[in-house]
Amino acid sequence: ETGVTQTPRHLVMGMTNKKSLKCEQHLGHNAMYWYKQSAKKPLELMFVYNFKEQTENNSVPSRFSPECPNSSHLFLHLHTLQPEDSALYLCASSQDMTSGGAGDTQYFGPGTRLTVL
């Protein structure tokens, strides 16, 4: 496996279900990100982890719970979601989080298409 992988690629869940999205990066990066992409809206940054420490939580509802056990893995735990949470969830990684330089470049996984019924 190379780059950034995400599983599952598609997920349909009811509002009372609990599920988790998984992201793994094989690039030796130290920073990982969760984004939400809805139709006709810009990419929304949800969470950021740098060296396994959460550095950003952009006012995301508590029904989304991130977990970063190590620099290569990132999870997004989902529970009691709403239909408006249906979107493409993208994971990304970058070398680090310093300002400026090629290390800021983010590499994206293929995404998980989530549908909440």
Add this chain to the structure above:
Amino acid sequence: QKEVEQNSGPLSVPEGAIASLNCTYSDRGSQSFFWYRQYSGKSPELIMFIYSNGDKEDGRFTAQLNKASQYVSLLIRDSQPSDSATYLCAVIFSGGYQKVTFGTGTKLQVIP
């Protein structure tokens, strides 16, 4: 509120023409600028990044940055139908940890 603005398009250009995509940003202290391409149903992929004022060329792509006017543009020369996609501008604003903001993207259609 840090903002990145792009014309949503679609921008239609004939095959072989130059496509010009523009992006403006609100924070004068912004430091890093990226262009990503996203095909329908796929994830964004990096095309170019630029940090310094002026032009940066990579093959058929040229990124132009003007910090005084707070805009960054992407030129695609000899446009091909395979260039048809949504192009996302991303800006890392100044200060502390990386705070990246994406624009809504411009949809480009290259007409054969």
